[in-house]
Amino acid sequence: MFQRILFAFAVVLLATPAVAATKAAVFPFDFHDAQQDGEMFPQNDPEDLRRLQLVSDELRSLMQKDERFDVVDLSSKAKEIDAASPFYKCDGCEAPIAKDAGADIAVTGYVDKLSSAALNLQIIVRDAATGQPTKTMSAAISGNTDxxxxxxxxxxxxxxFNAEAEQK
Structure with missing residues (x-):
């Protein structure tokens, strides 16, 4: 009897298709400092640019730790990424780069620094095949610290980003 149950369980496990992870291309985040608007030669604070890399790396790390995502390597696309950015101005031009890299989705981020104490962080997810946004999100940040x-x-x-998963 036990062997039949074990056999039935094994059949169900083998018959259940494995859910493939979504391949994600996570692009470098873009930055805008409103305090520099109107300046002939805008000078971004190096600390802000370091933090921009910090949050981009953090999102990439969070996605890599989540088995629902497989983060693709974009290092071979550096020239294309540099030529296309800033992504917040190009309305989906990152999608073909993501698709060419083998990704299902393209993930971009944008930090808008309104003042030294008020920032806005946005993340946009697009379908790599169509370029259409599938998720957009934004958070206000009060304080300019790591x-x-x-x-x-x-x-x-x-x-x-994971609102649907939390509801299940």
């Missing part, structure tokens, strides 16, 4: 920027991207990851 912790606040990381808190913003982690909040979006947990409460917006």
């Amino acid at each position: 912790d606040m920027w990381l808190r913003g991207v982690r909040y979006l990851w947990k409460n917006r």
Whole structure:
């Protein structure tokens, strides 16, 4: 009897198709400092640019740890990425790059620094095949520190990016 149950269980496991991870191309985040608007030669704060890399890396890390996603390597697309960016201005031009890299989705981010204490972090997810947005999310950040920027991207990851998973 036990062997029959075990056999039936094994058949069900083998017959259940494995859910493939979504291949994600996570692009470098874009940055805009409104305090530099109107300047002839805008000078971005190196700390802001470092934090921009920090939140981009954090999102990539969170996605790599989640078995629903397989983050693709974009290093071979560096020239294309550089030529196409900033992505917040191109209305989906990252999608063909993501598709060419073998990704199902393209993920971009944007930080808009309104002042030294008020920032806005946005993440956009597009279907790599169509270029159409599938998710857009935004978080206000009050404070220009590593912790606040990381808190913003982690909040979006947990409460917006994965909202459907949390409801199940």
